Amino acid sequence: MAWVTINRNEPVVDPKAPPVLGEAVRVKIRSFFDRYETKRAVLLPALHIVQDALGHVPWQAMVEIADLLEIHPSDVIDTISFYTHFWTHPKGEKVITVCRSISCEVMGGAAVLEELKKQLKIDEHETTKDGKYSLVTEECLAGCDNAPCLLINEKLHKHVKPQDVAKLLAEANNDRIAVPRSALFDASTLSFAAASKTNGALLGTTSDVREMREAD
Amino acid sequence: MPKITIDNQEIECCNGVPVLQAALEAGRDIPHYCYHPGLSVVASCRLCLMEMMMPNPKTQELQWSPKLVPSCQTPVRDGMVVRFDSERVRQSQATCMEFFLLNHPLDCPVCDQAGECHLQDYSFKFGKPESRMVDQKLVNPKKDIGPNTLLYQDRCVMCTRCVRFTDEISGTHELCMVNRGSRTEIDVFPGRPLDNPLQGNVVDICPVGSLLDKDFLFKRRVWELKGTPSICPGCATGCAIRIDHANDKVYRLKPRFNPKVNQWWMCDEGRFGFKYVHNKKRIRSPLVRRGYETLTPSWEDIPEIVRFRLEEHVREKGAAKVAAVLSPFMACEEAWLLARFVREIAPQSVLAMGPVPMEGEDQFFPVGAKGDAVRFTILKEKCPNRRGVEMVLHAAGGDIVTFEQFTERSGKGDFSAAWIVGGYPKPWVDKNTAKMGANFELLVLQDLFVNELMAGAAIVLPSCAWVEREGSFVNAAGLIQSFERAIDPPDTARRDGQYLYEIAGLPGLYTGERVRERMAEALPAFAKAYAAPELPVHAH
Numbered sequence: 001m002a003w004v005t006i007n008r009n010e011p012v013v014d015p016k017a018p019p020v021l022g023e024a025v026r027v028k029i030r031s032f033f034d035r036y037e038t039k040r041a042v043l044l045p046a047l048h049i050v051q052d053a054l055g056h057v058p059w060q061a062m063v064e065i066a067d068l069l070e071i072h073p074s075d076v077i078d079t080i081s082f083y084t085h086f087w088t089h090p091k092g093e094k095v096i097t098v099c100r101s102i103s104c105e106v107m108g109g110a111a112v113l114e115e116l117k118k119q120l121k122i123d124e125h126e127t128t129k130d131g132k133y134s135l136v137t138e139e140c141l142a143g144c145d146n147a148p149c150l151l152i153n154e155k156l157h158k159h160v161k162p163q164d165v166a167k168l169l170a171e172a173n174n175d176r177i178a179v180p181r182s183a184l185f186d187a188s189t190l191s192f193a194a195a196s197k198t199n200g201a202l203l204g205t206t207s208d209v210r211e212m213r214e215a216d
Numbered sequence: 217m218p219k220i221t222i223d224n225q226e227i228e229c230c231n232g233v234p235v236l237q238a239a240l241e242a243g244r245d246i247p248h249y250c251y252h253p254g255l256s257v258v259a260s261c262r263l264c265l266m267e268m269m270m271p272n273p274k275t276q277e278l279q280w281s282p283k284l285v286p287s288c289q290t291p292v293r294d295g296m297v298v299r300f301d302s303e304r305v306r307q308s309q310a311t312c313m314e315f316f317l318l319n320h321p322l323d324c325p326v327c328d329q330a331g332e333c334h335l336q337d338y339s340f341k342f343g344k345p346e347s348r349m350v351d352q353k354l355v356n357p358k359k360d361i362g363p364n365t366l367l368y369q370d371r372c373v374m375c376t377r378c379v380r381f382t383d384e385i386s387g388t389h390e391l392c393m394v395n396r397g398s399r400t401e402i403d404v405f406p407g408r409p410l411d412n413p414l415q416g417n418v419v420d421i422c423p424v425g426s427l428l429d430k431d432f433l434f435k436r437r438v439w440e441l442k443g444t445p446s447i448c449p450g451c452a453t454g455c456a457i458r459i460d461h462a463n464d465k466v467y468r469l470k471p472r473f474n475p476k477v478n479q480w481w482m483c484d485e486g487r488f489g490f491k492y493v494h495n496k497k498r499i500r501s502p503l504v505r506r507g508y509e510t511l512t513p514s515w516e517d518i519p520e521i522v523r524f525r526l527e528e529h530v531r532e533k534g535a536a537k538v539a540a541v542l543s544p545f546m547a548c549e550e551a552w553l554l555a556r557f558v559r560e561i562a563p564q565s566v567l568a569m570g571p572v573p574m575e576g577e578d579q580f581f582p583v584g585a586k587g588d589a590v591r592f593t594i595l596k597e598k599c600p601n602r603r604g605v606e607m608v609l610h611a612a613g614g615d616i617v618t619f620e621q622f623t624e625r626s627g628k629g630d631f632s633a634a635w636i637v638g639g640y641p642k643p644w645v646d647k648n649t650a651k652m653g654a655n656f657e658l659l660v661l662q663d664l665f666v667n668e669l670m671a672g673a674a675i676v677l678p679s680c681a682w683v684e685r686e687g688s689f690v691n692a693a694g695l696i697q698s699f700e701r702a703i704d705p706p707d708t709a710r711r712d713g714q715y716l717y718e719i720a721g722l723p724g725l726y727t728g729e730r731v732r733e734r735m736a737e738a739l740p741a742f743a744k745a746y747a748a749p750e751l752p753v754h755a756h
Contacts (some may be wrong), residue, residue, distance in 0.1 A: 004357040005366075011407025059406070072389035073405040081394040 012059045021064045025053045029068055039069045043079055047086055056087035084136070092127045092134035094175050096120075097151040101140040108161070109148035113137065115162040116150075119169060133169070218294035223301040235287040235298055236264045237755075245754040246300060247309055247338045249316075249375040249423045251288035253755070254480045254591075255384055259286040261375050263338070265308050266290075269297035284308055306342070313343030316373050319354040327371070329425025331438040334756060335373065359403065362390075362410030364430050364484065365419060369401050372426040378402060378418035385481060385591050387582020388412040402426070413594060414581060416487045420470060421480070423756060431488060432468045444702035445472060447689050449545060449600035449641075449682045450486035453593055454691025456748050457482060459490075459683055459702040466490050466683055466703060474748035476695060483594045490683065492641040497665050499678040501708040515710050519719045522660065522675060526561045529633045529658045535562035539631040541622060542609065543570040544599035545639035546712070547687025548696070548742065549731035551601075551608040553716040558635060559612060560720075566615040566630075568622035569605060570637060571644060573598040595692055599640075600682070604690030611738045623648055626655045638663030639679040639712075645669055662712065678709040685711050687728045688745050698728055698745035 028049050032042045046065050050057050057065075057080055066073040080086045098104075098113045116135055120128050127134040143149040146158030153175035157168060168174055217228050222239055229238035237253060239246045249261040265284035272279055278297075284304065299305070317339060324330040356369035379391045379402065390410045394403045404410055410418070419429045441460040448455040448469070456474035460467050469490055471482035502518055504511045513521060530538060540558040542551045558565050574596050581592040609616050617625065625631065634656045638644055645667045653659060653672035661673035670676055684705040688698040705711060717726035724730070736743040 006357050006359045008359055008361045008404050008406050009363070009409045013407060062405070073408055074390055074392035074403075077394055077403070077405050078392035082396050 013063050014060075017060060019064055020054065020058060020060050021050065021068075022053070025049055026068065029065070040071050040075070042069055043071070043076065047076075047080060047083075051086055056089060056091045058088070084138070087134075090127055090131065093132050094152050095134045095136060097141065098135070098137050099139075099141045099143070099147070099149055100137040101144075103144035104141075104148040107147040109150075111162045112148050112150065112160050112165065115165045119165055218292050218296075220292050220294070220296040220298065223299050229292050232291055235266065235290050235292055235296070237288075238292050239287065239300065240752040240755045243753065244300065245341065246287065247313075247334075247342050248288060249334065249373050250377065252377050252380075252421055252480075255377060255380040255421075257289050258376060258380070259289040261312070261373065262286065263309060263312050263342075264288050265305060266298045266300050267302055267305060309338075309342040310344050313339050314347065317343070317347060318349050319370055321353065321355070321370050323371075327368075327425040328428050328433055328438070329371075329422075333425055334423040335371070335425075354398075356401065360409075361402075361404045362415060364488075365410055365415060366428050366430055366433065367402060368426050368428065371424050372402055373424055374400055374402075375423060376402075377421045377423070378427055381414075381418050381421060382410070382412070385417070385581060386412045386414040387584060390415075391418070412583075413483050413485065413579060414481060414592060416484045417471070417481045429468065436462060436467050441467060442702075443470075444683075444700050446683065446699040446702060447600065447691075447697050448482060448486040448489075449689070450483070450489045450598065451595040452597040452599065452602060452692035453477060453595050454600060454689055454693075454695065454697055455482045455486060456697065457486070461683070461702050464703040466493055472748065473751045476746070476748070477691060477693070477697075478592065481592050483592070485594065489641070490681075492664075493681040493683055495665070498706060499663060499666060499670075499676060499709070500706055501678060503673075503676040505674050515708075515715065515718075518677070518715060519721070522719050523561070523721075525658060525674065526558075526633065526660075530562045533632045533657075535564040536566075537630070537632040538562040538565040538635075539568060539622060539626070539633070540565065540635040541568045541570045541619065541637060542605045543637040543639045544572050544602040544605055545570075545641075545682070546601060546605060546637055547682075547685060547699075547728070548601065548604040548608055548690060549687040549726075549728050549735065550685070550712050550716055551605045552611075552735050552739075553713070553720045553722075553731065554635065554637065555608055555612045557716070557720040559614070564614070566617055566622070566625075567609050567612055568617045568619055569602070569609060571619045571649075572602050573640065573642070573644070597692065600689040600691070603692065603694060604688065604696070607690060607739060607741070608735075623652055626652050629655065632656060633658035633660075635660040635662070636669065637679070638665075638667070638669075640664065641681075643667065677712075677715065678705070680705045680709060680711050684709075685713055687713055688732065688742070696741060696745045698732075698747070 029042060029046045032045045033039060036042055046069065047057060050061050050065060054061060062076040063073050066076050080088060096116060098116065099109055117123060120133050120135060122128055122135055125136050141149055141151055141156065143156055143158060148160055149156055149158050150160055155175045155177050218231060219226055219228050220238060222242065222244065227238060227242045229241065236246055236248060236251055247263040249263055250258050251264060264287045266287040268281045268285045269278050270281045271277065316335065320335065324336065330336065359367040359369060361367045376393065379393060382388050382391045390404050390408060390412065391402060393400050395401055416429065419427045440462050442462060443458045443460050446457050446459045448457045455478035456472040458470045458472045460470060469487050471478060471480060473480055501512050504513055504521055538558065540554060542554060555567055575598050576596050578596050579594040580590045636659065650668035653669045659673045660675045661669050662677040662679050664679045664681065682699065683702045686699060686701040688696050690696050713726040732742045732745065
């Protein structure tokens with residue numbers, strides 16, 4: 001057995017690098033502090049905010065979140081790596097999630113996945129070179145009655161056949177959700193979207209942020 | 217105290233403890249990985265499952281519960297009836313063990329933990345002899361997670377004891393679990409390694425060979441080591457430790473359970489602080505100077521020479537010209553023997569306390585804890601026995617001075633003969649002290665390492681490290697704890713206690729207990745040293 005050791009003493013974050021979290025993002029994270037007893041509890045909202053703003057949560061953002069919430073960066077990586085929702089490397093503008101569970105498998109989901117891999121020229125959990133699409137698989141998308149199905153961002157595509165894939169990818173609004181926002185939608189995120197729009201540096205990637213911007 | 221029935225055997229147990237703890241205390245070997253009495257309970261390893269008698273919700277009739285219950289998470293209740301000795305429990309244990317070993321590399325021949333590994337013990341006792349795993353095993357590389365610790369991820373059973381330790385005891389949170397489910401790993405944030413002052417404990421509490429000490433890595437198989445109970449001399453906290461040694465060499469120090477002092481833990485400073493014991497620069501044999509001659513007399517002659525030279529000096533210069541400096545690294549017994557001898561020869565002699573090394577500030581853990589929340593303390597007073605030597609000095613009475621006063625008075629020429637005891641692991645003779653050596657006509661130096669004072673010393677006696685001596689230390693809280701001799705001193709050196717005992721003219725061989733009996737006449741506290749209770753045999 002080869003003696004292979006990963007060296008964890010080497011830092012991945014340059015302490016002198018400029019911060020990746022803009023002031024708008026920090027303000028937004030701080031606005032959650034009052035809602036919880038501890039700052040630690042703001043970790044999940046903070047990760048959502050950062051991922052919405054940057055598209056993914058890079059190493060440096062983890063350290064900055066940890067500093068904001070007064071926790072150790074290891075607590076941040078602990079939580080991030082638990083949830084597949086959070087990305088630690090750049091995510092495409094649109095994320096295609098293919099169901100790999102039993103109903104979709106029976107109805108030909110595997111062929112759809114293969115076709116997607118072929119056309120996008122990427123493997124699972126990778127991003128295309130132009131940064132447009134990322135491809136992941138999930139256990140069940142709760143759309144078994146419409147199998148095989150896949151998600152593009154949050155839009156569910158039903159009864160997808162391998163021959164439909166090319167058309168689906170070419171369509172510009174393939175991630176557009178027609179359903180109106182629920183009353184639980186946090187109105188304050190709208191002003192956040194406005195702030196991030198003026199900031200300009202923040203790259204909106206999920207349909208949430210795009211919608212927020214359009215609603216503005 | 218509640219009484220519970222385990223496998224038809226009624227046992228009495230402490231209030232509020234988990235059933236697992238009660239069973240272990242009753243001497244039962246209940247397999248467990250994640251449960252540690254010093255940490256929070258997560259009930260994640262599922263090895264300690266038991267059957268419990270419960271009332272049927274429909275008929276209220278007592279019957280065995282339909283599901284197995286984790287015994288680490290179930291507190292004892294009076295009249296509780298549980299059983300571990302059943303087919304269902306044994307089946308569950310065997311299944312769990314099979315899962316734990318799914319991806320295990322079975323590299324025991326090269327694993328440091330082999331011999332004290334609970335994967336080995338439990339799979340032998342509770343597991344199955346063969347694995348049904350036919351797929352490729354997951355292979356993970358080793359991770360260098362800190363300056364002193366190596367993580368072998370594929371041996372890990374994910375008990376998370378180490379993660380809970382950094383969260384709850386050291387309060388430094390370096391360790392975390394990354395990923396999820398069967399791909400979970402223990403890790404640190406890259407560039408933020410495990411380097412807190414208590415990190416060595418994660419190696420101790422790891423029930424398998426996943427976390428290993430780089431200092432001990434590949435040095436010795438553990439079954440070749442002999443463990444001797446001792447007390448850590450690193451600071452005034454006085455942690456109970458075990459010295460693991462073989463062939464008169466100390467290989468590692470491990471903490472020993474002591475509810476009054478260190479619980480289950482010890483700090484890295486103490487853990488790796490024994491290296492000076494095997495330093496080549498130690499004084500190894502007694503030296504006596506007569507005129508320009510340097511002699512190395514045999515130990516048999518030493519008591520007579522020392523006594524004669526001191527008595528001669530007292531006759532010539534008077535008893536008040538004699539001083540003795542006792543070191544806070546001496547055991548109480550040694551300090552008492554020396555003080556007794558010096559006062560016997562020169563009743564008006566001056567006794568002084570040697571310099572007490574102080575470094576930095578007291579450290580409390582978890583980091584930032586105060587008052588009752590403190591689980592572990594590292595004191596700035598870096599010597600084990602200041603209080604013990606003070607007790608001896610106090611009992612001796614007469615002229616007692618501090619080291620500063622001693623230096624000052626010896627500068628004025630108050631003393632013409634001195635017995636100075638060092639025994640410090642780090643160089644302790646500063647410029648002032650070195651200059652002081654010339655003030656004495658007769659200097660008896662009892663020290664561990666060659667130093668500047670040696671040039672002016674008429675008699676040099678080699679001191680021994682605490683692993684070679686026996687006696688007792690009094691910690692910062694005033695607790696008297698005895699320690700045993702683990703290894704023999706190097707070459708021709710002899711234990712301090714033994715030659716001081718002979719010089720003092722006492723009959724027979726020196727043992728700590730024998731001297732404490734004599735000491736108890738003036739210092740009743742020494743009649744009985746505190747001994748920490750033994751942990752249950754199968755607890756870990």
